[in-house]
Amino acid sequence: MTKKLLSIIIPIYNEDRIVAASLPAIFQLDINKEIIIINDGSTDDTQSILQSLSGQYDFRLINQATNQGKGAAIKRGLEEIKGDYFIICDADLEYEPRDISYLFSKILEIDNGRLAVYGSRFLDHPSLSFHYLVNLFLTKLTNILFHSRLTDMETCFKLIPATALKKIRLNGQRFEIEPEITAQLLKAGYKIQEFPIKYRRRGYHEGKKIKARDGLLAIKTLIKERLIK
DSSP: OOOOOEEEEEEESSOTTTHHHHHHHHHTOSSSEEEEEEEESOOSSHHHHHHHHTTTSOOEEEEESSOOOHHHHHHHHHTTOOSSEEEEOOSSSSBOTHHHHHHHHHHHHHOOSSEEEEEESSSSOOOOSHHHHHHHHHHHHHHHHHTOOOSOTTOSOEEEEGGGGGTOOOOOSSTTHHHHHHHHHHHTTOEEEEEEOOBOOOOGGGTOOOOHHHHHHHHHHHHHHHHOO
């Protein structure tokens, strides 16, 4: 039987301080994978560091001339995937790369063709931070609007069958792509099963880019998706 292939999409913007340290752990995952990195118009040394890493590791690098946003970078990466499944992974060390292997093993065990697997940061370890409370609100809103029972709608680690791309149409340019993906999966009849993952939240002084306005845009996106049939 042919081994299932996982496409790992890594959007990057101005991460020259950490990419050389954060990416090798993803490159070295012992699973059947392809890695697609989208450099989203970085203005620092990110591109040159990625080019130097390409001599050591197997990945495809796509350089976008201007910064278009995380959603735009993800959509560009999705145009290139060859895998049976895909997952998005940031390069900022907030998530543990080994959890990708864990989630991949889970979906291979239980996949019925209509299942997505999410890595939940809060399933076992809720955290009383501002970002947790915002995520809690957005997740509960998702559950109300789409009759789901999620604990972490905004997780980056969404492992999804590539065939789902025939059912969903992504338009988000920035971080609103996260609620958009979840809403459209649920509307298309996919079940989402969560498993606990590790998480280390970084602060704005470390380069975190999501802002309060992104929370407002997520609310707008969820409501819009509920109104669109």
